[in-house]
Amino acid sequence: MTGYLSSIWRLRHFWMALVRIDLRKRYRGTVIGIGWSLLQPIAMTAVLCLVFSQIFGQSIREFAPYLLTGLTFWGFITAVVMQGCQSFFQGESYIRQHPAPLAIYPLRATLGAGFHFLLGFAIALVFVWWVNGFGNLPALVSLVPTFVLLFVIGWSLAVCLGVANVLFQDSQHLIGIIMQMLFYLTPILYKPEMMLDKSPHFALIFNYNPFAMLLELIRKPLLDGELPSLWAIGASSLFALLVVCAAMLALRCFEKRMIFYL
Amino acid sequence: MTLIKLDDVGLKFQVRRAGRISFKDYLLHGLFRRSKKTSFEVQALENINLTVEESDRLGIIGPNGAGKSTLLKLLAGIYPPTSGRRKVVGRISSLFDIALGFETDANGWENIMYRGYLQGETPRSIREKIQPIAEFSELGDFLNMPVRYYSSGMKVRLAFSIATAIAPEILIVDEVLSAGDMAFQTKARERMKSLMSSARAVIVVSHDMKSLELMCDRVLWLDHGKMQSIGPAKEVIKAYTQQINQEEKRQAA
Numbered sequence: 001m002t003g004y005l006s007s008i009w010r011l012r013h014f015w016m017a018l019v020r021i022d023l024r025k026r027y028r029g030t031v032i033g034i035g036w037s038l039l040q041p042i043a044m045t046a047v048l049c050l051v052f053s054q055i056f057g058q059s060i061r062e063f064a065p066y067l068l069t070g071l072t073f074w075g076f077i078t079a080v081v082m083q084g085c086q087s088f089f090q091g092e093s094y095i096r097q098h099p100a101p102l103a104i105y106p107l108r109a110t111l112g113a114g115f116h117f118l119l120g121f122a123i124a125l126v127f128v129w130w131v132n133g134f135g136n137l138p139a140l141v142s143l144v145p146t147f148v149l150l151f152v153i154g155w156s157l158a159v160c161l162g163v164a165n166v167l168f169q170d171s172q173h174l175i176g177i178i179m180q181m182l183f184y185l186t187p188i189l190y191k192p193e194m195m196l197d198k199s200p201h202f203a204l205i206f207n208y209n210p211f212a213m214l215l216e217l218i219r220k221p222l223l224d225g226e227l228p229s230l231w232a233i234g235a236s237s238l239f240a241l242l243v244v245c246a247a248m249l250a251l252r253c254f255e256k257r258m259i260f261y262l
Numbered sequence: 263m264t265l266i267k268l269d270d271v272g273l274k275f276q277v278r279r280a281g282r283i284s285f286k287d288y289l290l291h292g293l294f295r296r297s298k299k300t301s302f303e304v305q306a307l308e309n310i311n312l313t314v315e316e317s318d319r320l321g322i323i324g325p326n327g328a329g330k331s332t333l334l335k336l337l338a339g340i341y342p343p344t345s346g347r348r349k350v351v352g353r354i355s356s357l358f359d360i361a362l363g364f365e366t367d368a369n370g371w372e373n374i375m376y377r378g379y380l381q382g383e384t385p386r387s388i389r390e391k392i393q394p395i396a397e398f399s400e401l402g403d404f405l406n407m408p409v410r411y412y413s414s415g416m417k418v419r420l421a422f423s424i425a426t427a428i429a430p431e432i433l434i435v436d437e438v439l440s441a442g443d444m445a446f447q448t449k450a451r452e453r454m455k456s457l458m459s460s461a462r463a464v465i466v467v468s469h470d471m472k473s474l475e476l477m478c479d480r481v482l483w484l485d486h487g488k489m490q491s492i493g494p495a496k497e498v499i500k501a502y503t504q505q506i507n508q509e510e511k512r513q514a515a
Contacts, residue, residue, distance in 0.1 A: 014379035018365075021376075025367045093363035097356070098380050099339035256342040260276055 001248070008101050015104045019111045034119075041071050041120045048189065056194060061131050062223075065124045069219050070188035072120030076154065077211060078179055079113035084158025085165040085172040092262050102255050103247075106158035114151060121218075128222055136225035146217040146228075146236075153214070153240050156247035163250040166261050186211045207231075210239035264351070265432055265463050266314035266337060271346035273307040273329075273336055273487075306332045307487045310346070314432075314463050321478035321495060322467045323502055329487040330467045334358060334434050337465060352462060355381070355430030360421035361414060370405030370412075370420055371396070377424040391427050398453070399423035400446070419446055426453050433461040437468050471499050 008015075027033040045068045049060050052067075084106050088095065091105035128135065165171040185205055187195070192212070195202045206212045216232040307329050314320055322330050335341045336348065338356040364373050374395050378388040396405055399419045409417065435454070458464045458477065468474050474481065474495065481498040483490040491498055 010382070011379070013384060014376065017372075017376050017379055021365050021368055021372075028367060093359075094380065096340065097359055097363050100380065259341060261278070 004101055004103070004251075008104055008107070011100055011104055014100075015108050015111075018108045019115070022108065022112045023115060037116050037119050038123060041068055041075070042123060044071055052189065056190070058191075065128045065131075065223055066191070066219065067189065068120065068124040068127065069222060070215060072117055072124065073211075073215055073218060074183060074186070074188050075120065076113050076117035076150070077157075079116065080110055080154040080158050081161055081175055081179055082172070083109035083113065084161045085175060087158060087162045088166050088258060088262060095259060095262065102258060103155075103159055103251060106162050107155055109158050110151065110155045113154065117150075118147075124222065135222070139221035139225050139227050142221050142227055143218065146214075146221075149217070149236060149240050150214065153236075153243055156240075156243040159247040160243065160250050163254050163258070166258055167254065182209075182211060185209060187215065208235075210236060213239070263316045264313055265316060265318075266312070266351075266465075267347075267349040268310050268312040268337075268343075269347040269349070271307060271310040271312075271336065271343040271348060272305070273332060273341060274344045275304040275306050277302055277304055305487055307336065307343075310489060312482065312489075312492070314465065316462055318463045318465075318480065319458065319478045320463075320465045321474040321481040322465065322484060323469070323471070323474065323481060323499065324484035324490070328484040330484055331358065331436055332487075333484065334436050334465065334467055338434050350432075352431040354432045354434060355425070355428060355461075356434040356436075357422075357425050358434070358436035360425055361417045364409045364417060364421075366410040367408055369408050370399075370401055373409055373420065374405075374424055377421070378427075381425075381428055383428070395423045395427045398427075398449075415443060415446075422450055422453075426457055430457060430461045431463075433457055433464045433466075435464070435466040471503060475499055 023034075027036065030036065032039070045064055048067050048071075049064050052058060053060050053063055056063075083090075087105040087109045088102065091108070094100070095102065095105075161171065161175060165175075186209055187206060192202075192206050195206075213232045213235040217228045217236055220226050220228040220232075310333065322333065324330050332341065334356070335358070336343060337350075338354050338358075339348075339350070342348075363377075365376060368376070371392070374392055375385075375388055378391065383391070399405075399422075401416060401420060404412070404416060405420075409420075412420070458466075464477075466474070466477065478495045480492065481495045482492045483498050483502050491501065
């Protein structure tokens with residue numbers, strides 16, 4: 001494992017260059033460039049605020065950063081999952097030419113998605129500071145391990161789904177549907193309390209949905225200035241451990257043979 | 263010193279059938295593996311025993327589809343053997359499919375960097391090489407243009423210049439000598455010669471019997487994925503050309 005990671009590290013200039021290309025390619029020939037990445041979540045948040053503040057009677061002050069963090073987080077997860085599915089096909093011409101650890105291709109997808117996540121998060125942070133003032137520092141510091149956890153989960157998910165999609169190309173379509181369903185089963189657009197008031201059974205889903213747990217790790221410190229619950233930390237870490245093991249297993253079984261299926 | 267050792271190596275491809283796999287076929291055959299309907303098998307290489315020693319110059323010949331390129335890719339570590347063992351000591355540099363693997367939206371300079379990084383260069387070490395690479399490719403101002411607009415000849419020029427900029431330990435070449443226009447070919451051949459003389463071992467696939475006879479001291483003749491014969495370059499090439507001539511005569515008759 002350490003040998004594998006160090007060979008990935010040795011190729012860092014290569015995959016970092018690929019990430020830079022991907023970012024540049026996205027805004028090739030545009031005037032606003034990276035501004036689009038900032039504008040997209042802001043616009044979504046604005047319009048959702050407008051609608052939901054009427055329906056749910058939420059104050060915009062509170063609801064805007066809530067939505068923004070939720071949407072940015074979900075943007076990261078879907079990007080990692082969907083681009084992870086394609087990552088080996090995308091890197092095929094390199095894979096056919098040069099024997100390198102295959103995990104660098106999902107890593108490329110994860111780092112690109114991570115960059116956009118951090119941008120979105122920065123907007124939310126600025127908004128919260130502007131509205132509520134500077135928050136509770138220890139709570140904010142807890143975001144650092146959260147981001148590391150998120151990165152590890154993202155990378156592992158991308159590896160797993162990349163392998164799955166190469167072996168069985170229906171995966172990407174199946175995953176697309178599952179992600180859509182998860183979007184509504186995760187408290188992104190609504191608060192868990194709103195749902196629990198109407199139907200207490202949903203507690204089961206919220207408590208065992210790893211994405212809901214991860215969202216709590218992000219939102220609690222930022223929005224409430226509190227440390228996340230131990231349950232959320234434990235469940236997220238367990239989830240991370242599971243996907244890391246799954247990714248390692250997938251690479252161990254299929255990394256060498258992957259070239260035959262591309 | 264032995265640099266490469268293949269011990270009874272075989273390679274079996276699982277080739278996916280073209281088109282959509284029907285759900286019925288998938289359930290009936292795919293799930294229970296070894297299915298004939300969702301994929302079929304191709305024995306690309308069989309019982310390959312090969313050792314490459316220090317300062318060896320090995321040529322590989324054979325008709326199209328004999329498994330020459332597959333064997334090179336197996337030697338380079340891109341394909342794992344599905345049976346037998348492969349042992350390699352030393353760093354392998356390979357020249358095949360070199361026109362692939364460009365980032366078409368990036369310009370020539372940037373692509374020199376990416377390729378270099380993939381070959382294990384660092385930003386510092388590539389800085390010294392980038393100018394000689396650019397000069398060798400003779401692409402001049404085209405290097406400022408995205409690779410998407412390059413002709414295939416220009417791509418090959420660039421790829422060849424990058425791939426040969428690093429002194430290799432073990433060099434594996436797949437007929438890249440047909441790169442670019444006449445002037446560039448002469449240049450490329452010169453560069454190949456100097457690379458081959460500096461490398462610890464060279465393995466080359468080619469259909470050009472004359473240059474193979476000059477370059478190599480040993481030749482391996484592959485046919486249908488099996489070793490037809492291996493030995494001194496002159497003898498094997500002679501046997502191979504004789505067989506081809508005979509076949510031609512037979513077809514003519």
